[in-house]
Amino acid sequence: MIPTSNQLVTVFGGSGFVGRHVVRALARRGYRIRVAVRRPDLALFLQPLGRVGQIHPVQANLRFPASVASAIAGADAVVNLVGILSEGGNQTFTAVQADGARAVAEATAAAGITRLVQMSALGSDPDSESDYARTKAAGEAAAFASVPEAVVLRPSIVFGPEDQFFNRFAALARMSPVLPLVGGGETRFQPVFVGDVAEMVCRAIDGTIRTGVVYECGGPEVKTFRQILEYVLAVTGRKRLLAPLPFGAANIQAGVLEFIDKISLGLLPDALKLTRDQVRLLQVDNVVSDAAKAEGRTLEGVGLTPELIEAVVPSYLYRFRARGQFDASKFA
Template sequence: MIPTSNQLVTVFGGSGFVGRHVVRALARRGYRVRVAVRRPDLALFLQPLGRVGQIHSVQANLRYPASVEAAIQGADAVVNLVGILAEDGRQTFDAVQAEGARVVAEATARAGITRLVQMSALGADADSESLYARSKAAGEAAAFAAVPTAVALRPSIVFGPEDSFFNRFAALARMSPIMPLIGGGETRFQPVFVGDVAEAVCRAVDQTIRPGVVYECGGPEVKTFRQIIEYVLAVTGRKRLLVSLPFGVARAQATVTEALKFITFGLLPESLLITRDQVRLLEHDNVVSDAAKAEGRTLEGMGVTPEIIEAVVPSYLYRFRARGQFDASKFA
């Protein structure tokens, strides 16, 4: 086996939430990491995660295939983590998560690289009503069509210090006396720690898991939306009124917040914004399938023991308490 120190991995989207953990995990394994991002100057914070010269950033934009090919040149493996949670201007789901994934996969194939990791999401479905879910499915299909030995990872809600889920609702609880439970809060999730997702990416790059397979990544616990909101309130020490919001009402509210975002030129606080597409996603559970469990296409099947939210989330939600970390004794 070739030592990892002699191998170069190009990571598209390496400066994002999941990306920074993937870059660090790859560096710890000894890989040289090329971080391909639209703004390399905003990815300089990644360099201290490795040895001198081990991590460097380059400019690449998935809308420009030439920049993608340049970023892949000389690499031994490619990881595509680029994704968005909501559309904004030219950053549409199709452009980023479907067409963008195709550009990366085809460039990987032309370079003769057989190791490609495509980040997808639980709920990816070509027949879904959600544009997000359809684009994720299209991205998977493009990856396997170009590189049959690719690995696709479908995580549930990913949590960690910089996440946009637990932090978002903690921020909302700080400013609002009411916490809306879309669909009554019955949608089920299987939150997964970002470090475990990064480990899954590394194992795919290491080729210690099966190629040409879609893996579903979920944590050890399944929780409803209501249970997650209640947990956030408990950790942050806030008492808020939980109000059930039928899906129809939530869609109408989403229409309003999308309009407000447009009117305010994107200045609407992220914690207040919800889109109609996100409401469509909430109409379906976001958990690992029985088929994936039976076939070993899970974190446990990889040999990874997933972390529970109670071991990680309080370490970064303390800042949303009334007196921040100085409320620690109250929650001990």
């Protein structure tokens, strides 16, 4: 096996939430990493995660195939982590998650590279009513069409210090006396630690897990939306009203919030943003399938023991307590 220090991995989207953990994990294994992002100057914070010269940001935009090919040139493996939760300007679901994934896969194949990791999401479905889920499925298909040996990862909600889930609802609880339970809060999730997802990426690059396979990544616990919000309130020491919001009403509210965000030029606080596509996603459970469990296409199936929410989330949600981590009161 070629020493990892002689191998170069191009990571698209390496400056994002999942990306920074993937870059760090790869660096610890000794790989050289080319971080392909739209704004390399905003990815310089990654360099201290490795040795001098080990991590190098370069410019690339998935909407421009030439820049994608340039970022891949000379690499030994490719990781595509690029994805968006909502659309804005030219950054549409189709452009980023379907066409962008296709551009990466085609450039990878053209360079003769067989190690490709495509990040998808649980709920990916070509027949989904959600544009997000449908384009994620298109990205998976594009990866396998060009690189049959590719590895696709479908994580559930990913949690970690910079996540946009637990942090978002903790922030919302700080500014609002009421938290909406979309669909009554019965949607089920299987939150997975970002470090475990990064480890799966590394194992795919190492070549120690099966290729040409879709892995479903979920944590050790399945929780409803209501249970997750109750946990956030318990950790942050806040007492808030949990108000059931039917999907129909949530869809109307999301449309209004999309309009407000548009006319305010995106100035609506992230904690208040909600799109109609996200409401559609919440109508389907986000958990690992029985088929994936039976076929060993899970974290446990490759020998990983996933982290518990309780072992990680309190370490970063303390900042949302009324008086910080040393707040001894039961409720704020």
